[in-house]
Amino acid sequence: MFVFAECWSVASVRQYSASVGLPFDAVACAAAVAGREEARRKGKQRRFFVRLMRGFDCAIARGLRIRWFVLTESPLSVASGVSFYPTFHRFVDWLRYWYPDFQYCVVEHRKLRLGGELRSDFHVVCFGEDYLAAESMEYWWSEHYLGSVTGMEAIWSPRSVGSYLAGYLSGSDSGRFIKATYSQNWIFPGFVRISRRIHHVWGRYLDGVELAELSCLTRGERAWVLAQFGERSRFRRDYLEGCGDVKVGRRRGRDDL
Numbered sequence: 001m002f003v004f005a006e007c008w009s010v011a012s013v014r015q016y017s018a019s020v021g022l023p024f025d026a027v028a029c030a031a032a033v034a035g036r037e038e039a040r041r042k043g044k045q046r047r048f049f050v051r052l053m054r055g056f057d058c059a060i061a062r063g064l065r066i067r068w069f070v071l072t073e074s075p076l077s078v079a080s081g082v083s084f085y086p087t088f089h090r091f092v093d094w095l096r097y098w099y100p101d102f103q104y105c106v107v108e109h110r111k112l113r114l115g116g117e118l119r120s121d122f123h124v125v126c127f128g129e130d131y132l133a134a135e136s137m138e139y140w141w142s143e144h145y146l147g148s149v150t151g152m153e154a155i156w157s158p159r160s161v162g163s164y165l166a167g168y169l170s171g172s173d174s175g176r177f178i179k180a181t182y183s184q185n186w187i188f189p190g191f192v193r194i195s196r197r198i199h200h201v202w203g204r205y206l207d208g209v210e211l212a213e214l215s216c217l218t219r220g221e222r223a224w225v226l227a228q229f230g231e232r233s234r235f236r237r238d239y240l241e242g243c244g245d246v247k248v249g250r251r252r253g254r255d256d257l
Contacts, residue, residue, distance in 0.1 A: 045169040048180055049162050052105060052125065054211050055186040056158040059127035061212035064101060067132065068161060069152035071122040077146040078119060084108075085181075087145045088122070092183070094140060095132075102128040103185050108178040109168045120178065123165060125155070188215045194226065 059066050071088070088106070095102050107123040138149045155161050168177040191214075195205045206214075214222050 041170055045166050048169055049166040051182070051187075052162045052165065053158065054191075054208055055103070055105060055125075055127070055182070056155075056162070057208040057212040058187050058215035059103075060158075062216055064127040065130050066125070066127045066155040066158065067152060068123060068125045068155055070150045071124060071141060071145070072147045072150060073119040073121070074147050075117075080146060082145055084120070084122065084145070090144065091137075091141060095137070099129045099132065102126060103183045105183075105186055106181045107165050107168060108180070109176045110178060111176065125161065125165070185215075187211055188222065189219075 056066060071084075073084075092102065092104065104124055104126040107125075108120055109123075110118050110120050112118055132152070134149065134152050137152075141147055141149050188211075191206075191211060195211075199205050214225065217225065
């Protein structure tokens with residue numbers, strides 16, 4: 001019975017038990033299903049935390065500033081029907097005109113407000129240049145989404161922030177969690193495919209140091225380094241000799257004046 005309970009829902013197990021004439025243990029089945037759901041939550045939380053921390057490792061290796069802030073919904077934005085993610089992507093395009101290195105992770109969760117109204121908050125963890133124009137960001141977001149930008153500050157303890165955000169995926173907070181989205185260069189494009197391929201060949205994933213080293217390279221340099229991986233199970237520092245860090249030019253904008 002436990003074999004079926006780990007794979008099926010309680011209703012599916014009950015129906016199967018009736019069809020084959022086996023006794024149905026509702027308590028044991030419900031406990032097994034609850035254990036399965038708890039294992040799924042913990043796995044999701046662990047994957048989120050690892051990906052978030054790998055992005056922090058890459059930002060630190062590239063010498064970029066890490067921040068976080070909150071984008072909030074307002075009654076006006078809810079009533080107007082403005083969609084968050086298309087507006088957020090326009091917001092990112094606008095930011096990258098002035099700050100080309102801007103990369104992000106967005107964690108969306110729902111929060112019960114006073115009066116019983118359920119609205120979303122969007123925690124944005126980002127890294128990039130040393131300076132961001134908070135007042136201009138607040139003005140743009142209030143004009144286009146009718147919300148606010150709050151709590152912008154630098155992150156000095158990445159692990160503490162990662163643990164805090166991962167808490168939305170477990171326990172009582174898991175019901176409020178909606179989803180997490182990342183920019184393409186949060187680590188580097190294709191890192192999941194590369195990590196899975198190396199795990200298939202060598203039986204292990206790339207660690208934070210290796211991903212950070214790869215994120216500092218151009219696409220061509222990264223391909224060359226990965227080609228050297230065929231004969232060894234770890235990267236060697238001499239593979240990185242002659243591979244310069246990615247230098248992204250920055251355009252000066254009005255917010256820098």
